[in-house]
Structures are given as C-alpha cells and as structure tokens.
Amino acid sequence: MEEWKRSIGTLNEEVLIKLSNMLDNSTYIESTTCSLQVLSAAGSPGRSLLAWLAERSCSLDFLLHCLRKMDHQEAVQFLTTAVAEQIQITVQPESQQAAPGSRVVLTCRASGPPGLSYQWFKGKQETGNSSELVLCSLSPAHQGHYICRINHGEKFAFSQWAHVRLVGCAGSSCSSSLFPGSVSGLHIIQQPQSQAASEGDTLILECTVQANPPAQYEWYHNKVLMPQHKTHSLRIPCVTTAQRGEYRCKVFNLYHEIWSNTATVTVGPGSVTDASWVEVDRVIIFLLSTATDKVALLIGNMNYLYHTQLCAPISDVHELTNLLRQMDFKVVSLLDLNWQEMHSAVTEFLLLLDKGVYGLLYFAGHGYENFGNSFMVPIDAPVSYMSEHCLCVQNILTKMQEKQTGLNVFLLDMCRKRNPYDDVIVRPGLLKVTANIVFGYATCVDAEAYEVKREDVSNGIFISFLKRHVCEDEKVTVMLDRVAEDMGRCVITRGRQALELRSNLSERRSLTDKIQATDCSASSSARNLQWAIAHVLPESLYLQFDCGVKIQLGFAAEFSNVMVIYSRILDKPEEIISCSAQLTDFPEDVDIDLKKSNQESLVEAGCLLLIKEELPSPEAHSLYTRIRSLQRLKRDLTFTVCLHYTYSNMDEEVQERQQVTVGKPLVSKLNLHEARPSHGCSASSSFSLDSFNIPGCSSFAEEPSPSGPASNTWSHYAPSGGASFTDGPLASSRIANVPEETDSPGISDNPRSLVASKSLPHSKVNDSNYKFSDMYNFHSY
Structure with missing residues (x-):
C-alpha cells in the first residue's frame, strides 16, 4: 500500500507520543542492557528510537515489521489504525502558468479514513469544495496563490501552495511574450515522485517541463547541489542508505526559474526479511552507546x-x-x-x-x-x-x-x-x-x-x-x-x-x-561522593586582627594536587597607611617555592597556566602563593598569616600573626602517600593490584578531618545552591579546570573571580612554530 511507503517522519506528534509511550513500557526495551532515556530531552527511549529511524528515512512498513518482530501487538494495532486514520496528501496542487481565456485545473488528492472533504482557498476566500479546482476563462482576477484543506472531523491537513499566473497578455499584471506565436516561461508537466528503493537498486527521478527558451536542470539532495546531474532525469545506479533523503529539481532558462516538488526517497534492505531486523538490532546497539x-x-x-x-x-x-x-x-x-x-x-x-x-x-x-x-x-x-x-x-x-x-x-x-x-x-x-x-x-x-x-x-x-x-x-x-x-x-x-x-x-x-x-x-x-571529596577547597576565611585590619583568604584549584592561596585586605583603619598579609610557616610535606610565594601576580607565583583578566584595585590588592604536592600532606594544612602594617605617625613596621588551619584540601584527603592493602606481590608483576577489589580500602571513604574553621565534612561541601553531587559532575562553576574563589555569600560585597583558564590557541601548533632545536625527548638513556 502506498501509505506504508511513507517515512516514519510523516507521523504526527500525537501518534509519535502514544507510540513512544508504548515502546517505553514494552518488554523488549526493558530487557535491554542499558537505559536509553538519556538520549532524549523528554527522557523517552522509545521516542529516541523513532527519531533515529525517522532521521534515516525508514518507512512505516519497516517500522511495522520491527514492531511485529518485537511481538508488540498493541503497538502494531495502534500504528495500523493511526496510518489508516491519518490524512496524507498523495497529489499536491502544482503552480501553473496559462494564457488568458484558457482553462486551468488544480488537483489535490489525499489518503486516509473514509469521508474526506476538500476546501480550496485563494487567500482567505473559499473557492471550491472538491478534489479538483477548475478555473475557466482565465483572467487577471484568477491570478494568485491557492491552497487546499482536507478535512475529516476535527482532523485536517493543508496542501502546499500553488501559484496561478497569466502569461502572454497585455497589462502590467501579465508577462509579455518574447517569442511570437509561443508562450515564454516554464511549466513542469511531470514532477519527481517519492519512492522506496532497496540497497543495490537503480534510483530514477524524472522532472519533465515545457519551456521556452529551453530549460536547464539542477538536482539537489537534502538541499545540497548535485553538480554531476544536469538533465531532466536523475539516475543513480546501485543506491545505498547514503542516498536516502529529499530530492528537488531546479529548472530555469534565460527568463524564468521554478522548483519541482520534493520527492522523498527511502532506501532499505533488499526485502523486509530478517535482514531488516538486523538493522533494528544495529539501531538498538547504537542507542545503547551510553555511559553509566x-x-x-x-x-x-x-x-x-x-x-x-x-x-x-x-x-x-x-x-x-x-x-x-x-x-x-x-x-x-x-x-x-x-x-x-x-x-x-x-x-x-x-x-x-x-x-x-x-x-x-x-x-x-x-x-x-x-x-x-x-x-x-x-x-x-x-x-x-x-x-x-x-x-x-x-x-x-x-x-x-x-x-x-x-x-x-x-x-x-x-x-x-x-x-x-x-x-x-x-x-x-x-x-x-x-x-x-x-x-x-x-x-x-x-x-x-x-x-x-x-x-x-x-x-x-x-x-x-x-x-x-x-x-x-x-x-x-x-x-x-x-x-x-x-x-x-x-x-x-x-x-x-x-x-x-x-x-x-x-x-x-x-x-x-x-x-x-x-x-x-x-x-x-x-x-560521586568519592570524586567530590577529592575536589573540595577550603572555604574563604575572614581574619580580624587586633589593629582593626580585616583579611580574606581565598583558595583556588589549579590541579587536583595544586592549590593557590591568595590574601586580600578587605578593611583597615584610616590611621594605617600601608599593610600586607603574607603566608609563612607551611608544613614540610607540601612543596612551596619560597622565592615565588606571596607574589603580586599569578605568573610571579608560578602559575604559568593562569592569567589575571584585570589588575586588582588598590582596595583589593592580593598576594598569591602556590602550593604543590598536596598528595603528600600527612595532616591538616596549617600555616601562619603574618600581617605587616605601618601607622601614619610611626616609621616602624608592626607585625601581627595568626595561625590558620584549613583541613586537608583537594586530593590530600586521599592519603595517596600511604600504602594500600595488598595480599602479596607476584615476582612477574610490576606491582600488586589485589587491593583494588577490597571494599573499604579507599581513602575516599574516610571522614575528613574536622579540625580547623574550614572543616571538610560532607555538609561543608554540599552546596546550598541546590547542586547535587549525585547528579554527575560538580556544579557548572567547578566543571572547568580554572581556579575558583570560595567566597561565602553576604560577607564580601563584591567578590572577584580569581583567574581565568588559559587555552593555547590553535595557531600555536602550526608547523611554522616548531623548530627541531626546541624539541626534547620525553625519555632518553
């Protein structure tokens, strides 16, 4: 039957929703090894499957065969009824040009449930109520665009627009004849027809026209020009699934241009046999390409x-x-x-x-x-x-x-x-x-x-x-x-x-x-919990010194085991003319270049990958210290904040010190420096991995140290903004590998972003930028 050769994409939204719901609840889908819900915004594996088939122009007949192979009788019955009840236009009205006084017939036919009715409109004016609209004694009043509406109860479908135009008459509304005794223009008398082909078949599409002067042809596949096809007949031997899609022909001469109707071509297996089901299996396998x-x-x-x-x-x-x-x-x-x-x-x-x-x-x-x-x-x-x-x-x-x-x-x-x-x-x-x-x-x-x-x-x-x-x-x-x-x-x-x-x-x-x-x-x-624990930064700290100076300490992650600490003066009394906060007395476990600590820029601090978008204002002057090798930290990170300041009426510099403990930041919670449990080591193996399957041997599961003002308990890093670690990666602000301030809302009126990531531009890997004298082996003996 002709209607079953149509593409799955011709089904209306209501039918697709009901059919996908049936597929979602089917035994076949439930028995697959992996849920497909992630592939659709609506969370429907059935809808994803239908969309995948529609994109490849699979026919309704192919879908019906698939449903029968799945033994989904309810879906088979529903699809059969839906196709029988769906209005599908089989013959579209075509644009025509004719001389005054001639007779023009516009035709529109549709398949669907019995009792279809037709309505023709010219603009908003109804002009006919049968499948054919006959325009006799063509005059300028007949010129215009026509459309047909097909009705069945509350359901309806519109045809494409057809343009009727006069040629060869006098007056501004008609086209003049450039060739005596003949009509100048283009008229398609045979449109390319939609069809279903099997792999290996020869595809032939025809577009026949009446033209004066003679016409030229251009064929388009999915709106892309096919430059090798320039005749009225498009012939493709031995078609494959790559030839699926929509075809149109553009016909033109020196004075006119016209487009053919769209012909939809479906390409499937040689016959609806078990080979079709192999294709369905491929579809299911493709859709199952999701990760837990x-x-x-x-x-x-x-x-x-x-x-x-x-x-x-x-x-x-x-x-x-x-x-x-x-x-x-x-x-x-x-x-x-x-x-x-x-x-x-x-x-x-x-x-x-x-x-x-x-x-x-x-x-x-x-x-x-x-x-x-x-x-x-x-x-x-x-x-x-x-x-x-x-x-x-x-x-x-x-x-x-x-x-x-x-x-x-x-x-x-x-x-x-x-x-x-x-x-x-x-x-x-x-x-x-x-x-x-x-x-x-x-x-x-x-x-x-x-x-x-x-x-x-x-x-x-x-x-x-x-x-x-x-x-x-x-x-x-x-x-x-x-x-x-x-x-x-x-x-x-x-x-x-x-x-x-x-x-x-x-x-x-x-x-x-x-x-x-x-x-x-x-x-x-x-x-998610294990991963999140290794990426928790200490919260920003706010230190109040006896002299009245208020300092903020911020933390940013460059890598999972590299952290940047900055100190920033938030407030100071008017009588203090200068002050700065420097970090000292870090534990020996971590790696800090003392010459690059407490620097005024990230580059000076050794963060070659991080750049500051704009210099801080004098009120937000910051000093940066980069801490490496956090995986070797054996206890809570403790350091001293040394405040240096000078009063307006004094020449001597005054110091105040406060000790700060921030727990174990980032990957230091995992205690990677500690040996994992092992049940022996084979002499033929470089190391034993027996401990990998031992439940509870992971440091991820250990409770973070509660000491210090920034205790890294689970409640500490469960964001109040509603982000959940069980939903995948951390909130969007922490997805990128860029340092991030952990300001507490309400304390700082205008928190600043610490830095932005620096990505090497594509141009930097051009051949011209490489010199062999600049190259070094990763490994040499």
Missing part, C-alpha cells in the same frame, strides 16, 4: 629526581582536563607522583569504576615498552629503573575489566623504546574479550615522543593535535584516526613520531556519549 558514568585519571610527571626534566605535562594535563570536563567526565588531575602515589591514585581510580562506566587514563611523562607491555615511570624511579619501579598499564586494564566498564581508553603520551635494564617479562592477568578497549599511543613501538619547548608554555606533540579532535562526536577510534592524520602532515614529526592506535572496539562508543539518566544507585552515589 565517565571518569578520568590524568597524571603528568615532570620533575624527575634522576632523569631528564620535562616541561609539557603540566600544560597537557591542564588542557585535556578542561576538554574532558566539557564532556561530563569526572577528572582527577595530578602532577609529579612517585611510585607509591601513582599506585594509590590508580587504586582510587579503579574504585570509581563500575558496570557501564567509561574509564580513561592519560599519562604524560617518561615511559618504556618491553615485550608488549607499557610502563609508566614515577618521578622517584632510580637511574636504572625496571618494571618493579614502574606501573604496568596492562595490569591496570585487567583490573578495569573486572569492573565491567563500558569503555576503557588509555592515552599514553610517553616513549615506547626498549628498556635495556629490564629483562623481566611481566605477565598481566588474562584479558577478557570485551571489545571495548582503545589504546592511543603518542608514538610507535621503539620510538620516542617529543614536546615543544617555548618561552611561555610547552605542549607535547600528541596533545597539540589531540585537543583539535577529542571533543568531536565520533567513535573514539575515528577521532584518534583524525589525530594520526594531522600528526602525519606535520613536517617536523614526520618520520620521527606517529600516533599508533590499538583497539578492539566494536560498538560506536564516543567520549561525548551521554551519561545514562537512571535512578541514583548506591554505587553511583558513592562514586
């Missing part, structure tokens, strides 16, 4: 104790963190970890994983590859390091698979040369056949990875190209292929560094996939 959550661990090692210092990891981790957070990843970003800290960080990362979660591990630093296994080198690795001093990536993958993750992505920005000091053959656990693993290596086997060193900031070659494509809504492997192509076009790396992709990914998994909107499970709540 997305978490990422990013490690950048630069300041090695016994090996070449690196520059790029700080910038690479910073930029990738920002990009991943834009895609709703929960990101932990860490700089300069020793072996114990890397081991503990990976342990915590594995505890964030669960069934269906997307897990991503990025490492930038020294590395090597032996016997097919990749090893990440900690900053405390000895000169002649071996596998026992490093972390084996394949061991981590084995443990990730035990979590039944939905996607496992490893981006390894390190060298892969053979380590001559290491003859031990590490034997990781057997990998499961999961078809969801992707390895993106910055370089090939037995090759080095490079970074570009510049005055302001350095980037690794890999990230320079990865950041162009990582946010694209493409299958992960497709995205990395584009990165590899770009790297291959870079002159200075050609023949020296090339991305290598290893994958067994069978489904269309993308880093941009939505997170499944399901009821908050216990594991999801724990995962």
